[in-house]
Amino acid sequence: MTNDSICAAAFVHSHVTAKYERKLCCVAKPIEGMEKTTTEEYWNSDYLRDARLKMIAGEKLADCSFCYNYENMGVTSFRQVMNGMYPLDNIINKVTQDGTLESSPSYYDYRTITCNLQCVTCDDNHSSKHAAIARELLGRNSQTKVDLQYEKKLGHEIISGLHAKTVDNIYWAGGEPMLMATHWDVIFEMEKLLEDPEYTDYIKSVRMFYNTNMTKLYWKDHFIPAILSKFNVTLWASIDGVAETFEYCRDGAKWDTVRENWLIYKKHIPNTSVTAVLSAPVLMDIDRFMDFFESNDGNMFNHQYEPNDYKNLLDIRLYPDDIFHTVIDHAIDRIRRTHLGGKESTLEVLEMYRKQKSDFSNPDYQEIKNHTQRRDKFLKNSKSFEELLQQINKPTYNWYVGI
Ligand SMILES: C[S@@+](CC[C@H](N)C(=O)[O-])C[C@H]1O[C@@H](n2cnc3c(N)ncnc32)[C@H](O)[C@@H]1O
Ligand code: SF4
Missing domain, CATH: 3.20.20 (TIM Barrel)
Incomplete structure (x- = not known):
C-alpha cells in the first residue's frame, strides 16, 4: 500500500517521551491525556485506533505535520524511514474494522x-x-x-x-x-x-x-x-x-x-x-x-x-x-x-x-x-x-x- 499519509509507526511503534507523554513517534505531537500509560492502555486506545483508520483511508493527521512538512521541503521524513523498515501491506491486513491490532508493538x-x-x-x-x-x-x-x-x-x-x-x-x-x-x-x-x-x-x-x-x-x-x-x-x-x-x-x-x-x-x-x-x-x-x-x-x-x-x-x-x-x-x-x-x-x-x-x-x-x-x-x-x-x-x- 502506498498513500502519502500512512505511517508504520501507528502499527508497530510504542514511544514514551522523556516527560512520559505518548506520541506516535518522537517527532509527532503529544497525545492528550495519555501520560504515563502502559502499552496495553495505549495500543488499542480510541486515539490510536482512529489514527490507524484515518491513515489507511489516506487522511493526513495534524499530529504528523512534522513529517509531511519535511517531505514538502524535499527532506526524507521519519515516516518514510519507518515505511522503508516495515512493509505496510503485511501490517494493514491485520487491522480490524475498528482499528484494533491484536499483535503487540x-x-x-x-x-x-x-x-x-x-x-x-x-x-x-x-x-x-x-x-x-x-x-x-x-x-x-x-x-x-x-x-x-x-x-x-x-x-x-x-x-x-x-x-x-x-x-x-x-x-x-x-x-x-x-x-x-x-x-x-x-x-x-x-x-x-x-x-x-x-x-x-x-x-x-x-x-x-x-x-x-x-x-x-x-x-x-x-x-x-x-x-x-x-x-x-x-x-x-x-x-x-x-x-x-x-x-x-x-x-x-x-x-x-x-x-x-x-x-x-x-x-x-x-x-x-x-x-x-x-x-x-x-x-x-x-x-x-x-x-x-x-x-x-x-x-x-x-x-x-x-x-x-x-x-x-x-x-x-x-x-x-x-x-x-x-x-x-x-x-x-x-x-x-x-x-x-x-x-x-x-x-x-x-x-x-x-x-x-x-x-x-x-x-x-x-x-x-x-x-x-x-x-x-x-x-x-x-x-x-x-x-x-x-x-x-x-x-x-x-x-x-x-x-
Ligand atoms: C535529545 S537527545 C537525547 C540523546 C542523547 N542525550 C544525545 O544527546 O544524543 C537526541 C538528539 O537530539 C539532538 N538535539 C538536541 N537539541 C536539538 C534541537 N534543538 N534540534 C534538533 N536536534 C536536537 C541531540 O543532539 C541528539 O542527537
Ligand atoms: S542533547 Fe542529549 S546530552 Fe544534550 S542535554 Fe539534551 S539530552 Fe542531554
Whole structure:
C-alpha cells in the first residue's frame, strides 16, 4: 500500500517521551491525556485506533505535520524511514474494522529525562540539567523528576517482548540512554538471553539504535562498548562540532574526553556515526568538523536544528542575509566534496534552510542578544557565545558585538 499519509509507526511503534507523554513517534505531537500509560492502555486506545483508520483511508493527521512538512521541503521524513523498515501491506491486513491490532508493538522507544549535560540546542523537555536554566530564562517550573517505577514497568514490557520474540527494533535516546537504569535492565536481560541457544540468533537480530552524548564509557563497573558490541547496534554519536564549538554546543562535555570516547566506541562498534545538530556554530565551523570526521572515516547522520523555546542565535536562518548565504554556501560546498557517507541527508537539510530563510525575517536581535548573555552565565566550559564567534567566525563576531 502506498498513500502519502500512512505511517508504520501507528502499527508497530510504542514511544514514551522523556516527560512520559505518548506520541506516535518522537517527532509527532503529544497525545492528550495519555501520560504515563502502559502499552496495553495505549495500543488499542480510541486515539490510536482512529489514527490507524484515518491513515489507511489516506487522511493526513495534524499530529504528523512534522513529517509531511519535511517531505514538502524535499527532506526524507521519519515516516518514510519507518515505511522503508516495515512493509505496510503485511501490517494493514491485520487491522480490524475498528482499528484494533491484536499483535503487540515490535519497535520500542522509551526515554528518560536523566541527563548529565545541558546542551545549548536542548531544553528541559529532554534534559534534567536544563531545569535551572528554564526556570531563569523561561520562568518554567519544569518537572524533571524521574519516576523509576514507571520506567521499570516500560523496561519490563520490552523484556517480555524479547522473551516472546516479538521485538525487532529498539531506539535508545533520552536524556542520556547510558544513564538510564531501565536501559541497563533490558541490556543485562539480553546478555542472559544471548547465552540461551533458543534465543542467541534472535537476540543478535534485534536492531538497537542509540543517540548518545558519548560522555560515558562505563555503567557502574561495566565497560559499555564491549557490552554493546555483542548486539546489533547502530550508534549515533551526538557530537556538534569539534574543540571550542563542541564545548559550547554540548554544554558540560569536554572535547578531549568525547574525542577519545568516539575512537574507543568506533573500535568496538563499527556501526558508529556522527550525528550533529546543524546549528549555526556547527555550520560556521564546518571545516574543522569535516576534517576531524574525515580523518576517522565512517558516516554522518546530521539533522536539522529544531528551534527550542529559548531565544538564541543557534538557528542559521535567523542571521542577516549576507552571513546566512556565506555560511550556507560554504557548508554546502564543503559537504559536497566529502567522501563521508550520509552527506545527501545533510545537503537536504541545508537546502531546506535556504528555502525557509524568508520565514525568519526581522528578528529582534537586541532581545535575542540579551537572552544569549543570560544563558552564557550557565555555560560550564565556555565563556560566552561572543567569545565562540570570535574564535570561529570574525565577520559574524563583528556583527554580533555591534548589536
Ligand atoms: C535529545 S537527545 C537525547 C540523546 C542523547 N542525550 C544525545 O544527546 O544524543 C537526541 C538528539 O537530539 C539532538 N538535539 C538536541 N537539541 C536539538 C534541537 N534543538 N534540534 C534538533 N536536534 C536536537 C541531540 O543532539 C541528539 O542527537
Ligand atoms: S546530552 Fe542529549 S539530552 Fe542531554 S542535554 Fe544534550 S542533547 Fe539534551
